[in-house]
Amino acid sequence: MRVVHVGSEVFPFSRSGGLGDVLAALPAVQARQGADVAVVSPWYASLVGAPQVVWEGDVPDAGPVTVGELREGGVRFLFVGLRAFERPGLYHDDDVERFCAFGRAVLPVLDALEITPDVLHGHDWQAGLVVAHANLRGWRTAYTIHNLQYQGRWTLHEAWGWTGLPDWAMQAEGVEFHGDLNLMKAGLWFARHVTTVSPTYALEITTPRYGEGLDGLLVSLARQGRLSGILNGLDQARWDPRTDPEIQPYKNALGKAVNTAALRGEFGLDAAPILGVVSRLADQKGMDLLLMALPDLVREWNVVVLGGGDPLLTAALTGWGHHPRVAFVPGLNEPLAHRVYAGADAFAMPSRFEPCGLSQMIAMRYGTLPVVRETGGLVDTVPHEVGFRFADATPEALTAACAEARTVYKKRAVWKSRVKRGMELDFSWESPARHYLELYARL
Template identity: 75%
Template sequence: MRVVHVTSEVFPFSRSGGLGDVLGALPAVQAQQGAQVTVVSPWYAALAGHPAEVWTGDIPEVGPVRVGELEQGGVQFLFVALDEFDRPGLYHADDVWRFTRFGRAVLPALAALDLHPDVLHGHDWQAGLVVAQAHDLGWPTAFTVHNLQYQGRWNLAEAAGWTGLGAAWFSAEGAEFYGDLNLMKAGLVGADHVTTVSPQYAREITTSEYGEGLEGVLVWLTLEGRLSGILNGLDQERWDPRTDPDVPTFGDLAGKAAATAALRAEFGLDSAPILGVVSRLADQKGMDLLIEALPELVQHWNVVVLGGGDPLLTAALQGWAQHPRVIFAQGMNEPLAHRIYAGADAFAMPSRFEPCGLSQMIAMRYGTLPVVRETGGLVDTVPADVGFRFAEATPQALALACQAAHTAFQDRAGWAARVDRGMALDFSWTGPARQYLDLYERLAAR
């Protein structure tokens, strides 16, 4: 089985969040399971790596293109270099333009390298145009929605000429969406099968509450048997408390206590239990709910927050950082993230929606019990006898769940049993990777 993944980011070469983590782990496990796997992504100016150039040429209506290659973990990584990506950072305001350019370069670059996949698998809206083009060529295609909120929209009258797609795509049955080009919709309509990153999220996005305006398309896909949820896995080597170089390594509760003591000493925290947060600062992640709940939380918890994003949320946390029980570290700091996962007693994820989520899996693997809202992948991954779940997206509901966690924390034997159950859960990529390969085999057989 020859599989080509198309993505906007892939760890460790480029990453802004969970998408990069998934594409850094899933292909390697698929390669271990016998597939020939290629991952195609942009060659960013800030790419963490030095690809060897394997092709250069002019692609009609795109212009000069270079393709670089790296191999790692049995996976071939191809990086497509375009002038539009020769700037700092990954994402920018003109990304619909940039990723239509990228999308138009991918299939010609694969052809130039004589690479013909059995299945092409696109990820999120940045790969939607490639999936649509592959559909027109009759290639078997899969498309995964990692976050439906981001759709790649631009005024259709301006953007239609960028894509190279036929006129049939610019209708309500194609990629048109309320007068816009919608590249997420292009991927949904063009794919032979659509997956999301958890079974619960696959159900939620067919509703008006979570469907982001595309629920009609997603209901249609469900009725045709073309939408399913495959739960994301976790990179077991990168997130392993027994070998993690960033924390006091441990495999049991005694080691967990050492990690907690180290985090407490690092920030000068008092003896209250520690509630950790590692997150983008965004309304989707419920960070405004966390901030509103802080007056209640600090009565029982030290709260350690790592993250960056919304300036208003950032400013609010900076203000709260004057409190002796609130620590706020702005930005992304992977070693500190590891120390928080390992050293916190509980971990808060008050998300308004969460397609899958990796943080709750990491937390449980490190003996830290999640306090989560009942949505998306948080429902699928946090058992009621391990973590603490709440239904309403309100600061009051979050505070009550944290109060329940604090009460449970006083029963040290009961808490230890929860920790043991959480650390024993299997979130490896082995099962999900096999599910994807089974899907590819069905698509290729058609």
């Protein structure tokens, strides 16, 4: 099976979030399962690594193109270099135009390298145009929604010339969306099959509450049997408390206590249990709910928050820096993230919606019990006998769930049994990768 994945980022070469993790782990496991796998992504100025140039040329309406290649874990990584990606950083305000250029360049690059996949698998809105052009060639295509909220929209009259799509697609029965070009819709409309990253999220997005204006199209896809949910996996080699070089490695709750003491000492926290948060600071993640709940939470918890994003949420959390039971570190800090997962007792994810989520999986693998809102992938991954779930997206519901966790924490034998169950859960990519290969075979 020849598979080409297309996405905007891939760890460790380029990454801003979970998409990069998926495009690192899933292709590698599929390669181990016998597939011939390539990943196509932009060649950013800030790309980590030194790809070998394998092709240079001009692509109509995309301009000069340089293609670099790296091979790792049995996967061929191809990086498409365009003028649009020569600036530092991954994402910018003109990303719709940039990823239209990328979308125009990918298939000519595959042609030049004599790669014709059995299935082209696009990921999120940045790959929507690639899927559309592949479908118009008659290629078999799969398309995965990692987060429906981000859709790649731009005024249609300005953006249409960027796409290279036929005029008949410039309508509601195509890629038009309320007067805009919508690259997420392009992927949904043209793909032979659409997946998203958990079964519960696949159901949720067919409703007006979670459908982000595309629920009508998604209902239609579901009725046709063209929409399904395949739960993301976790890179269990990268996130393994037994071998993690960023912490004091451990196999059980007894070893975890050393890391809890270290995190307590790092931030000068008292003897109360530690509630950890590693998150984008965004309303989607319920970080405003966490802020509103903090006055109640700090009565019984130390709270350690690592994350960056919304400036207002960042400023509000910074304002809590004086409190002896609150530690906030802004931005991305991979080593600290490992220490929080290993050292916290519980882990808060009060998400308004969560397509899949990796943090709750990591937390349980590290013996840290998640406190999560019942939505999306959090429903599919956090068993009642391990974590603590709440229904309403309110600070009161979050506080009540944390209070329940605090009560159980006092029952040390019960808490340790939950920790043990969580650490034994299997979140590997083996099963999801097989499900994708079975989907490709059906296509």
